[in-house]
Amino acid sequence: MKLVKKLALSALTLALLAGCNSTPQQGRSTQQGNVSNTASNAVIAKSAYIFNDADITMPAYFDTQGLERCTFDVNNETDSCPLKKPIVRMYFDLAGVSGSGIGVDAMREFDNKNLLLMLENQFAGINRFRIVTRDDDAISKEQQLILQQQGVKTAAKRAEVKALIPDFVVKIDSLRTLKTEGAITDWADYTLELTTGVINPQTREKLSHPNLGKIRVKSEDIRDRSELKFTTVSGRYAAGFHFDQSAHVNAVLSDMGSRGIDILLTRMLSEMPATAQVLGIKGSKISLDRGQNAGVLPNETMIVFSYEAGFVEPIGVANVNPSINSAQGEIIRWKDSDMADDVKNKAENGIYRPSNGTKIFAVSVGTPADFLENRT
Amino acid sequence: MIKKLGLLALCSLSAQAQVDVLSDGTLQTQACSYGRGSTAISGAKAQASADLISFIKGNKSLTTQSAQQHLTTSLDDDAASLYEQQRTTMMEGLSAGAVPLNYSTPTLSGNDTCMTVSLNPQELGEPQEHNWQQTTQNISVTVIGQGWKKEGKTALTIAEQDALQRAVSQVMGVWLTQQHTQSSSMSMNIVDGNESTNMQELIGQQLSSHSEGLVKEWQTLQTKELQNGGVEVTVMAVVEKAPLIQKASKLLSMIGSPRVQVIAPEPLKTELKVWLNEQGIEVGNAASLVIYAKSEVIKRGNNRQLYLSADVRDLAGNIYGQWKNDPSFMSLPNEPYVEKDLMAVHLASESQSKALHNTLNNAFTQVVARGGLVREIILPSNKLTQPEKLHDVLSTLGGVSDVSIHKQQKYTVASLRFKGSTGELAHALEQALMTITAKNLSKITVEDDFTLRYK
Structure with a gap:
């Protein structure tokens, strides 16, 4: 209400000024904004x-499309039915880390396979897409068990059903950076940036929607700075956070990835x-x-x-x-x-x-x- | 009567699902079924029809009761009497699903899908007997045949024969097309020299020589004179289906089951042999057709897929058909026996095995279409008294085609295709070659299904 009052007042003032001044003012419809590189946060609905x-x-x-044209058959839904969901395959891409420096080697050995599976699981749960999993190992293991337990005939019959063909590819691109001060007692400051692209694999078109923007996760979002403190002696690890061991670094990066996925989910739910x-x-x-x-x-x-x-x-x-x-x-x-x-x-x-x-x-x-x- | 019906309607209303009787006699009810889509809609429809049946059935006991004069209803006289007349028809029809019910568009209600179904007795018309069309035994076709005077037969006779053969061929085509839904081998294209013919024509040709037994009756509709003394007739022929199918099936089975030899690395060889035996294809070493098969395990991440390929060749090296599996069918973790497991699954799969079967069938029919298997006859050149006539003599033999002759050191080798067994060919050769060979030519020996040799 305050805002309304203020606005009304300033509008009045402007009108008065305009009345006194005969030369019209050049208006501006833009203003300067700051590009922020602070960490992203989740935006959720109020209860x-x-x-x-x-x-x-x-x-x-x-969307105000009704269900009149729906067949309710998940594999044979008409395009005009709002229940039809695009079938997607997901990729989690990590840009390679090159160069050398404190902790860079450990960061390079990051395995994104499990982050991908986590991404698939979380996205499947919100039911915006139908996801074709890339978990080949679990599938082939299951096929092997069916072969062992139910026999060749059953296995062959089951295998006749083919995997879904994806309409789109959802690709999460990520960038990892590491910043240190170079001091003897120092802390590792990792940043993970995620962007999402929805690609039509036939036409190679990157779709404009859903637009999930860029998500930035910093290591301080998930770990206290004191946990990432370390001490070096003549450039080598001496005490504190094991910046030089991939297992420790991966634990941090995985947590960051996981947080990134959470934010991604909340954005997806707002976008769709x-x-x-x-x-x-x-x-x-x-x-x-x-x-x-x-x-x-x-x-x-x-x-x-x-x-x-x-x-x-x-x-x-x-x-x-x-x-x-x-x-x-x-x-x-x-x-x-x-x-x-x-x-x-x-x-x-x-x-x-x-x-x-x-x-x-x-x-x-x-x-x-x-x-x-x-x-x- | 009106009053009775009024009572019926009221009683039923209270006893069962709500069925409304509208003023024109239309019975209307709403039913819901859990879910969405066609299953839920048909569920709701069935439920509504069941409600209507039980409503109509429920009336029966009530109509026998004494009339309750004080009840009133809005049903008019016509509607009531019509309803009474149609009652039995409606009951029978509803339970058989043959009465035209009017369905509203489905509406959603919570988790359910609901339908309003109405039955208007006026729309029923007279009860009708349903004549279910029986499977026709005879098929009548109208065909055009052409003929020119030849070998003591009149142009008209030849034209008629041509027309009848076409009639058989056409019916055959229909049958084979139907079969095609089960097996695609039936209408595959066979390359015969430069000419492309197909299975329908092939069998049609083979069968049309017996058209007299297959055409039940025929009638000339029109006769037209052509140039050079030819005649064109339009014939309406009735072809009997049963004997036609019988003959065609016999022919197909003959084509489909020659003996084959399998050349493949183990364990593919054993798996293939077992599979072929299961398919009724005889396997032996002395076979005129060979299946060359290969298998390869391909790495896909941590898992393995299998590539299989098989081609059918004759002993001269002609390839009649090739099959490749679909490796994406299954991938398994890389463990011992992965190849064997994959092989077993691929061969046990209906689609893969059908594709392999079709390829083999196609290959076998192609052998027939090309004029039989290739054989080689080896003669000592010095015992041929009239070598220039060899080609002609062989070509005139019944069932022989594609004759070619070449020299191989001291021997003359004739290669030809023959429709029939090697024994038959040997017998025919003995008779035919007598006139152009020296007296001291040895007896013919059958070395294998491919080679026949004179010494």
Whole structure:
């Protein structure tokens, strides 16, 4: 409110000034910004229970496609169905570390295979993509066990089913850097930078969406600086953090990678929110037509909005829990608007089913408030 | 009557799922089924039809009860009597799934998918008997045949024969196309010299010589004169399916099972032999066709994949078919016996084994299409009294084609294709070569399925 007042005041002043001064001022629509290289942090949704009226606004990337054209057959879904998820294969690429210096050799021997598998697991859980795993060893081991335990015929029959063909490749590119002061008592300062590209493997096009930006993780985000302190004697390790041993360095880098993936996940959930259509409202309870199948997560904070004639109008915020095909939620706070009052009144005495061209949808705000606590 | 129905409707409403009777007699109910998509929709449909059946069935006991005059209903007279007439039809039809029900578009309700299903007795019309089309035994086709006067036969006779052969060939084609869904070997292309022909024609040709036994009846629709005294006839012929299929199958099985020799490193050799035996293909050393097979284990990360290839050759070295497996089929961890395991799985796989079978089948049919297996006849050159006639004599032998002759030191070697067994060829040669060879020519000896030798 303060801001509004201020703005109104300055607008008034400007108007007055403009009235006095006949020569128009050259406006500026840009300003200078600082490029920051501080560590990235996760942005997550507020719980629906702590929303206030002004918070009930539309998040980006909502989608108002219904399920009318869906076949609900996961392998044979039409392109116009919002439940169709792109099939992706994931890559975690580490740029090679070259050169020499304190601790560089140890950093070079970093194995990213397990980070990749972690990435696959975490991404699979949010159900935005269908992921073709690159865990060949587990697959072939399993095939061998089936061969041993069920016999050749069963193994051959199972093998007739081919792996999914990826529509896209999701590649995480990363850069590792190490900074030291060069003093006798020093600390290692690692930085890991991650960017994500979604590539169409046929056309080689890098897609613009989802745009996850750049994620920067610093070793001080995951370790206390004192843990990374070390002492050197004539350039050789003497005490403290084992900057020269790959196992120790990898432990730090893995933690950093893991944190990076967590941040990546939260950004993905904001970039690709889950939208579902509201089938009915009964009191403050809402019934949604999609659930886990559309990537709705437990305790999802969702903005309920009406969609009519191309305009969206938020009518409330709900806390939603999914089942497989549908979801149930409760509107925790209704927006202070006529539209919301209207819907609220209709829903008070029985089930209100939107009709006559009005559709009501719910879109997730981002990563559920308790996600980082429970899932990462 | 109206009142009775009214009662029925009301009773059923309370007893079962809600079925509404609309004013025009339409019965309408809504049913839901858990889930999404076609399974849920058909579940909801089935549930609704079941509700409708039980609703209609439920009426039966009630109609026999005395009329309750004080009840009123909105059903009109026509609808009620129509309903009564159609009741049995509806019940039978509903349980058989043959009554046209009207379905609403599915709606979602929580985890369920719901459908509103209605049945309007007026849309039923007269009860109809369903004539299920039986599998036709005879197929009638209209074909055009052409003929020119030849060897004492009139142009018309030849044209008619041509037409009938085409009729058989056409029906054959249809049958083979149907078979094609089971085995792609049936319509593969066979390269015969420069001409490309295919299995349909091949079998059609072989069978059409017996067209008289296969065409049940025929009728000339139109006759047209062609240039040079030719005749073109349009014939409608009825071809019997059963004997045709019988003959074609016999021919196919003859083509499909010659004896083969397997040349491959172990353990592939044993695996292949076992597989071939399972497929009904005879394996032996003295065979006229050879399967050369190779296997290679390829490294894929920590795992291994298997490349297999096999080609079918005759003893002269002609390649009739080649098969390669799909190595991506399975990869296994690198452990001892990985090759053997992979091999067993590849050969046990239906798709791979079918592809191999098809390749072999194609190869065998190609042998037939090209005019039989290649044989070599070795003659001492000095015992040929009329060497210039050798080519002609061999070419005129029944079943012989692609004759070529070359010299090999003191011997003349004739290479030819023969449709039939080596014994038959030896017998035919003895008779034919008598006129152009010296009297002291030895008896012919059959060295193997490939080589026949005179001394």
